[in-house]
Each structure stands twice: as structure tokens, then as C-alpha cells.
Amino acid sequence: MANSTMESGVDPRARIQSQVEQSLRRRHAREKRFRRFGLTAVMLGLAFVAVLFVSIFSRGLPAFWQSTLTLDVRFDPAVLDMGPPPQQKPEESPRDFQQRLNAWNFQLTMASWNTILEDALIAEKPALEEHRRQLRKLFTSGAKYRLRDMVAENPSLIGQSREVTLLADAEVDVWIRGNIDRSLPDARLQLSPEVRRIADELHEDGLLNVTFSTTLFTNSDSRSSPASAGLAGAFMGSLFMMLVVIVLAVPVGVASAIYLEEFAPKNKLVDLIEVNINNLAAVPSIVFGLLGASIFINWFRLPLSAPLVGGLVLSLMTLPTVIITTRSALKAVPPSIRQAALALGASRVQTVFQQVLPLAIPGILTGAIIGVAQALGETAPLLLIGMNAFVANIPTTPFEQSTALPVQIYLWQGNEMRNFFEARTSAAIIVLLLMMISLNAFAIWLRKKFERRW
Amino acid sequence: MDNMTLIVLLLILMGVAYQLGLTRSRAVASNTTGRMNSRPGYYGWLVALWCGLPALLVFVLWTLLEPAVIRSVVFSQLPPEMSNLSSQQVGNLMQRLGDIASGYGVSGEPAPYEVAAAETLARLRDIGELAKIAVMASLALAGLFIARGRIRPQLRARNHVEKVVNAGLLLCSGVAILTTVGIVFSMFGEAMRFFSFVNPLDFFFGLNWNPRFSSTGHSSYGDFGLLPLLWGTLMISIIALLVAVPVGLMTAIYMSEYAPSWLRSFAKPVIEVLAGIPTIVYGVFALMVVGPFFSNLGDLVGIQIRSTSALTAGFVMGVMIIPFVSSLSDDIISQVPQSLRDGSLGMGATKSETIRQVVLPAALPGIVGAFLLAASRAIGETMIVVLAAGNSPVLHANPFEAVSTVTVTIVNQLTGDTDFASPQSLVAFALGLTLFVITLGLNVVALYIVRKYREQYD
Numbered sequence A: 001m002a003n004s005t006m007e008s009g010v011d012p013r014a015r016i017q018s019q020v021e022q023s024l025r026r027r028h029a030r031e032k033r034f035r036r037f038g039l040t041a042v043m044l045g046l047a048f049v050a051v052l053f054v055s056i057f058s059r060g061l062p063a064f065w066q067s068t069l070t071l072d073v074r075f076d077p078a079v080l081d082m083g084p085p086p087q088q089k090p091e092e093s094p095r096d097f098q099q100r101l102n103a104w105n106f107q108l109t110m111a112s113w114n115t116i117l118e119d120a121l122i123a124e125k126p127a128l129e130e131h132r133r134q135l136r137k138l139f140t141s142g143a144k145y146r147l148r149d150m151v152a153e154n155p156s157l158i159g160q161s162r163e164v165t166l167l168a169d170a171e172v173d174v175w176i177r178g179n180i181d182r183s184l185p186d187a188r189l190q191l192s193p194e195v196r197r198i199a200d201e202l203h204e205d206g207l208l209n210v211t212f213s214t215t216l217f218t219n220s221d222s223r224s225s226p227a228s229a230g231l232a233g234a235f236m237g238s239l240f241m242m243l244v245v246i247v248l249a250v251p252v253g254v255a256s257a258i259y260l261e262e263f264a265p266k267n268k269l270v271d272l273i274e275v276n277i278n279n280l281a282a283v284p285s286i287v288f289g290l291l292g293a294s295i296f297i298n299w300f301r302l303p304l305s306a307p308l309v310g311g312l313v314l315s316l317m318t319l320p321t322v323i324i325t326t327r328s329a330l331k332a333v334p335p336s337i338r339q340a341a342l343a344l345g346a347s348r349v350q351t352v353f354q355q356v357l358p359l360a361i362p363g364i365l366t367g368a369i370i371g372v373a374q375a376l377g378e379t380a381p382l383l384l385i386g387m388n389a390f391v392a393n394i395p396t397t398p399f400e401q402s403t404a405l406p407v408q409i410y411l412w413q414g415n416e417m418r419n420f421f422e423a424r425t426s427a428a429i430i431v432l433l434l435m436m437i438s439l440n441a442f443a444i445w446l447r448k449k450f451e452r453r454w
Numbered sequence B: 001m002d003n004m005t006l007i008v009l010l011l012i013l014m015g016v017a018y019q020l021g022l023t024r025s026r027a028v029a030s031n032t033t034g035r036m037n038s039r040p041g042y043y044g045w046l047v048a049l050w051c052g053l054p055a056l057l058v059f060v061l062w063t064l065l066e067p068a069v070i071r072s073v074v075f076s077q078l079p080p081e082m083s084n085l086s087s088q089q090v091g092n093l094m095q096r097l098g099d100i101a102s103g104y105g106v107s108g109e110p111a112p113y114e115v116a117a118a119e120t121l122a123r124l125r126d127i128g129e130l131a132k133i134a135v136m137a138s139l140a141l142a143g144l145f146i147a148r149g150r151i152r153p154q155l156r157a158r159n160h161v162e163k164v165v166n167a168g169l170l171l172c173s174g175v176a177i178l179t180t181v182g183i184v185f186s187m188f189g190e191a192m193r194f195f196s197f198v199n200p201l202d203f204f205f206g207l208n209w210n211p212r213f214s215s216t217g218h219s220s221y222g223d224f225g226l227l228p229l230l231w232g233t234l235m236i237s238i239i240a241l242l243v244a245v246p247v248g249l250m251t252a253i254y255m256s257e258y259a260p261s262w263l264r265s266f267a268k269p270v271i272e273v274l275a276g277i278p279t280i281v282y283g284v285f286a287l288m289v290v291g292p293f294f295s296n297l298g299d300l301v302g303i304q305i306r307s308t309s310a311l312t313a314g315f316v317m318g319v320m321i322i323p324f325v326s327s328l329s330d331d332i333i334s335q336v337p338q339s340l341r342d343g344s345l346g347m348g349a350t351k352s353e354t355i356r357q358v359v360l361p362a363a364l365p366g367i368v369g370a371f372l373l374a375a376s377r378a379i380g381e382t383m384i385v386v387l388a389a390g391n392s393p394v395l396h397a398n399p400f401e402a403v404s405t406v407t408v409t410i411v412n413q414l415t416g417d418t419d420f421a422s423p424q425s426l427v428a429f430a431l432g433l434t435l436f437v438i439t440l441g442l443n444v445v446a447l448y449i450v451r452k453y454r455e456q457y458d
Helices: A002-064 A094-110 A113-124 A126-138 A142-153 A170-176 A193-205 A232-263 A268-282 A285-299 A307-331 A335-343 A348-377 A380-384 A405-413 A418-450 B003-031 B040-077 B087-102 B112-149 B157-195 B200-205 B227-258 B261-276 B279-301 B310-335 B338-346 B351-380 B383-388 B406-414 B423-457
Strands: A065-074 A161-167 A208-212 B209-211 B222-224
Touching: A002 A065, A002 A418, A002 B227, A002 B261, A002 B279, A002 B310, A002 B351, A065 A113, A065 A170, A094 A142, A113 A126, A113 A142, A126 A193, A142 A161, A170 A193, A170 A208, A170 A418, A193 A208, A232 A268, A232 A307, A232 A348, A232 A405, A232 B157, A268 A307, A268 B157, A268 B423, A285 A307, A285 A380, A285 B157, A285 B351, A285 B406, A285 B423, A307 A348, A307 A380, A307 B157, A335 A348, A348 A405, A348 A418, A348 B157, A348 B279, A380 A405, A380 B406, A405 A418, A405 B279, A405 B383, A418 B279, B003 B040, B003 B112, B040 B087, B040 B112, B040 B157, B087 B112, B157 B200, B157 B423, B200 B222, B209 B423, B222 B423, B227 B261, B227 B310, B227 B351, B227 B406, B261 B310, B279 B310, B279 B383, B310 B351, B310 B383, B310 B423, B338 B351, B351 B423, B383 B406, B406 B423
Parallel strands: none
Antiparallel strands: A065 A161, A065 A208, B209 B222
16 A cells, blocks of 8 residues: 555655656757758758868869970971061051061961970970971970961071970870870870870970969960960959949949938838849859840940950849948948937938948958959859950950950860860869959958947 | 041040130130130030030940931932842841952952942042041030020020030939930830740740741741740749848847847848859859759658759859848848837837747738849849759759759850841840839849838838
8 A cells, every 4th residue: 555655655756757857868869960950951061161162262263284395496487488577668658668567477386486496396206306397296386386476576586596485285285184085995085196205205305294373374375275375364354344233233232222211201202213223143154145135236236245345234133232331331321420419410312421331342352352252253244245256366455355264164164175174174163263252352441440339 | 537536536626715814715705804604624525515415326226326327328329229138138138248448358349330339338438427527526616606696694604504414414414314215215115026936826835845946847837835935934033032041130139139240240241242243253153163062962861852953043043132131131121110119118028029929920021122132133033044954845843953043044045146137036035024014023023012101110
């Protein structure tokens, strides 16, 4: 009896306690699981960033180094069989002189530069004489133009020797650096066995080296000479487009933000504008490309592939971003500033332009930079207005044909010379990312430096 | 004198006008006993505006209208049989006449009527140029001197200038409306031209996408069925959301409720970096890293996964919108009032129970809105899919196979093509219109939900 009372007295409490403990354990386990899920999500996010950057940088960094041949090049007068460059004669019209100069330059271009390159190699390694015809395949075709430009600049070089560092052919570069499976059968390799052997020998002798190369920054895109294809043209194109965005989108965006935030009365028109801006911010970028193709290209007949048109399209695209960030910068200025100015008798315009705006400038600049960075990274709309055309020149005005950095990345990733251009593409991405990061870092710095807490 | 110099000269003249107004107002001020209505600078501005604005207006109108006027005069001289040319031919002819007029020469011997027309053209252009400069100069100078002469103490210069500033600001705000109008009209116009070739029903409900090249003749244009593209878009967006929503939402929850401050201050900006990376970079990343990875993974488990597939594109797109989802969710979660949390914790609920049963249900409408915004992002995304989706516009439900999307097809149909007469390129506008309407609809609904939700706790 005592036993049973003890049991019935303790049993429910113990049962409940054990139930509670069990459920607590379960609930705490669930809590832990939930936390772990959260942590996993954060780690996944961080891992994505890490994988992205590591894979891009590990692929792209090697492209800043390239195979080059450093040779003593003799500008043999026997090969470069040409007279001195024409001088302007007093009785000659400028047009005739230009014609003679063109003829001279043409003759210079048509000279047998391959022979000069071959001679230079044979002078280093006489044993190569028997493979003379193969030697030219070691050089990228841009090497010839490099030598030609040297002579055109300084005709007295003919007959002299100079030490020149020349880029090796892209295929040679791929072979030397092992970016291609060396055990592939001959049929699947672009280079003949002979050239491969010569390249390996030259590499061992220290004539053919992998050195840091600036061609990626100084040259424009090139089809005939992939090894010397660079980003300079695309960079200038992007720069011009950013300029157009700065000149158009930033002032117009700031002005409309000022209007909407400080002056706009509450009416239907202002509501319409606000709804419009919010919607424009969400319109896919490619739609702006269609707008550009239809209105700027087809209607106004503006030139295809011009940074001006690209800049116009990107300006329309970044306008909402600039407006929205500027408005929040203006909102952050406390109303007491405005009230104080108005109380002292300043007009609304005076208040805004002399008191509110100077205080909001850091925020506005941050917004403008973010907008420009967004424009810098955009690709899709540019494809529709012809900016993906191949352009070999570095543009000097916003009206000339050009590409842009992201479009150049798009073009290079599609290049057939996969083994060579994969690294080039990643290198271009590195350049683009560095530009974006520095723009954003500048924006953050501005904000940190001038931010005021009220 | 090209237009650029003209504008720069006008700006310089405005600067001079400002100075003149300034000195004049000071002179007036020193001669009167009463007070001037405004500060001297406003008189300067007023004179500068009077000098610059009318001339600028004339400049803009002139530049817009001159080509049309010249064209109509030149064409009235042409032989009558040339009166019914298409707009394309008119453009070509004007180009040719312009080349003759400028002396660069053209291919082929120009016909006598062409030479005559080109002469007229050259003469008209010269006259137009001179007349434009003359009109602008006289307007600018007239404005300058009239405004300068009107400077009196009673002149409410500041109010006038401020009115102009206000109008200018309003004009700038109008650019947003103009852009929307431009988008809608250009899309609509070109899409209507497309629908004159292809039945809208065949476009919106067609199951096949197979546009033939325009060179194969006008008898058949091929099939322009939208559904395979829409299906591909949907599939990729769903995969992207399946990646982005759990990771993004859990990141936001963990960051706001659990993470120690050192982790938050480090991880938050790092994950936000994902939002700033250009989409082309994601595309190349998908193509070079993620695609081969999935393809190898498929080989390992015995499924055939193409390296460019809906899965690759969707996964990478999901990674791209993680920060978008997480920052939107973060905003929304932090808007749930602390009292709800405290109540739940006070009743003995664990943190995760509070989040799952109190915070999330309270934040649900906002989170749904965030998902819709993310979905509209995914639908409009272009470069990732161009590079990584494989471009195969076929209806199938296998995410491991290649698909095509609306955006990819727009790029393919319009890239490098300026011939806006064939349905093959015009279809891009019909697709763009579809895309525009879908994303707009999603956004309107999402913003409505988010706003509604905000009001709930305000």
C-alpha cells in the first residue's frame, strides 16, 4: 500500500518530468539543428564567394605572364631593301608627299620581316638553319608589326641591331606552359612536331621565356595575332561609356531626386513619376538594349557600336539607381536643417542648394559611383547595339567603334582558341573586378570619411 | 563650326552675361536709395538664362527639324517618278547625295538629277548652318541686353530664377517617364510589326521555336512559338530560387538572430560582394567551373548532365541572387516588432521556435514579396543564361539538358543585326514586350505586398 502510494504519488511527477526533459531535449536538438542550418547557409555563401574568386584568379593570373623571345634583331639592309624615308620637298604639295610617304610605309610593311626574325634566331642558334621555314611559326604575327613600327619610327635602325623582346605565338605559349595535354596525338595539336621540339629546345636554352607582359593592357583586340590581343580598346570604350553616364545619368538623376524629395507637390503627376522610377529600377537590362536598338539605332540613326550610344543606354539604365540613392541621401539630412534655413528667410531653392545639398553630397557621390559601377559591369544591352563587333583600334572619341570590358570578356570566352583564351578571359575578368572593387572601395571610403551622424 | 563648339561658345557667352548682370545690378544698387529685391548673383543668373535658354531651345529644335526640312526641299526637286520611295530607299539616297555633296565621291557615275540634288543639298546645308548661327547669336545677344536693361530694384530676379530651376528639375524627373514611354512605344511598335508577319496566337501559344533565316525566302518564316522559351525561363528561375531562397533566407535569419557580431561584420559584406559582381563574370564562371563540375558529378553518380544546362545556369543564377534575397529578408525580419519576439521567448519558446512560429509567419507576406522580386530578377537575367544554358529551345522537363530562355533568344535574334524588317529580328521586340510585362507584373504585385506588410507594423 505504502509502496503503491509512493508509486502513484511520484510516478506522475516523474513521468511528467521525464516527458518534459525528453521534449526539452528534442526541442534543444531542434534548436541546435536550426542553428546549424543557419551557419551552413552563411558558410555556403562565403564558400561561393571564395570559390568564385579563387577559380577566376587562379585561371587568370597566369595570363599576365606570356612566352616571349628575347633576341638581338639585326635590321638587315639586304632584306629591308629600301631607301631613306621621303622628305617633304619645297615644290611638292602635301598630298604628293603623303602619297610618297604611304608608298614608303607600304614597302616597309611588305618587307620580308619573317626573314629578319628567322635570321635573329639562327644567329643565336646556328643549328636551326635547317628548320628555317618553321621558325616563323614561333612568333606571333604581331611581332612583325612591332619591328616594322620600330623602323617606321626610327628609320636609322636599318643596318643596326637591337635587343628586342617579342611575343611568342599563342599556340607556342600554350605548349610551353603545358596548358594543353602534351600526350595528345599530332593530329589534335595545332603545332607541328618540329616546331614543338624547337620551342622546347629554345625554352631549355633560355631564349624562350615566360615573362611578365604588359600587352594585355597596352594592345587592342587582335584576330590575326591572338598572343598580342589586349584590353586597351575595350578599356577605352568602357571609360567613354562611364564618362557619358557621369555626364548624363548623374546630373539628371540628382536633379530629379532633388525635385521629388524636396519640391514635388503631392499630385497625380508626381505619383506617376515615382511609380515609374520604381518600375524602371526593376526592368531587365536587356529591355534597355532593345530600347537602344529601336530608338537610338533604328530611329535616330546613331552609329552602331559607338560608346556614345552605349553610354546613352546605360545612362537610362542607371538613372533609377542614381535617383533612389540620391533620394535616400537627401532623406538622411535632418529636417531641422531645412527648418532653420527657412526660418532665417531663405527660399526653398536656397535652402536646398545651399544647405541640404552640401550635406548630402557624400551620399549622392556614393550613389553616383554605385550607378557608374553598375554601368561598367553591364553586358547584355550592349550586345544589342552592336558593341560586340570586332574592333582592332583603340577608340579616341566616344563616336568611334569600340567594345567594352564586359563585352570583350564575352567575345574572348567564345574564341575558338580555348586553351589560350580561357586564361585571357579570366585575366580580363580580374581587370574588370579590380576596377569595380576600386570603384566600390572609393564609394565606401567616401561614405566613411564624410558620413555624419545626426 | 560643329555643334560642340557652338554649345561651348554659348556657354562662354552665358558666363559673360552672368558677369554683365552682376556688375549692372551692383551699379543699379549703388544708384538707388531703396533695397534691391534680390542678391546680385540672381540678376547675373537671370541675364545668363535669358541669354542662353532661348538660343539653346532654337538650337535643339533646329537640329531636330533641319534634316527633315532639307530632305523635303531636296526631294521636291527630284524627278516625279522618284516620289514613292520606301523609307529605307530614302535613307540610302540621302546618304548617297550627302556623299556626293561632301565631295568624297560615290561608287558609280552619279545621275544628273543626283548631282543637281546634291548641289541643292550642299547649298541648303551651308545656308542652314549660317542661319542657325545667326539666329542663335542674335537671340542670345538680344536676350542678354533686354534682360540686362530690365534690371531694376523691383525686379524679382530670385523668384524668376527659382522658377526656371524648378522647371528644370521637373524636366529632369520627366526623363523617367520619357524612358518608360520610349520602352513601351518602341516595344509595342516593333512587336506590332512582328505580329503583321506572324499570328499572335501562334506566337503566344506555339509549341515550336524554329525561326528560319530570312534569306530562305518570304514564303515561310518558320515557327515562333513562345512556350518553349517561357518554359526554359521558368525552369531556370525555379532552380535559381531553390538555391537562393533557402540559403538567402537562412543567412538572413542566422545573421540577424544568432551570429556573433564579429561574424556578422565579416560575413555580411563578403556575401554582399556577390551582388556587385557583373553577370558576365557569373556566366564565365558557370561555363568554366560550375558546368564541368556538374558534368563530372553526373558521371560519378551515373546521370548524364550536360555542362551547359538548365541546372548550371539556374544554380549560378541562384548564387547571384542570394545577397538580394538575404538583404530583403533581413529588412523584413528586422521590421517584425521586438514585442512579438519577447512575448514568445517569455512563454518559454526556444529561439528557433520563436523564429519559425512567430517571426516568420509575421514576416511571411514581406518574404513572399521578396521572393517575387528575386524571381523577376531571375527571369530578366541574360548573360548567365546566354553562356551557360546551352541554347536549345525545346520543350522538355529535364533540368540536366540544355534549354533556352526569352532573354537568350532576344540576344540571338538581334545581335549585330540592324535589319529591322524581318520577323526574325522583330521577334526580339515581341519577346522583350513579353519579358517587360511579366517582370512588371511581378514587381507591381511584390511591391504591393511589401508595402501592405510594412503598413501592418508601422
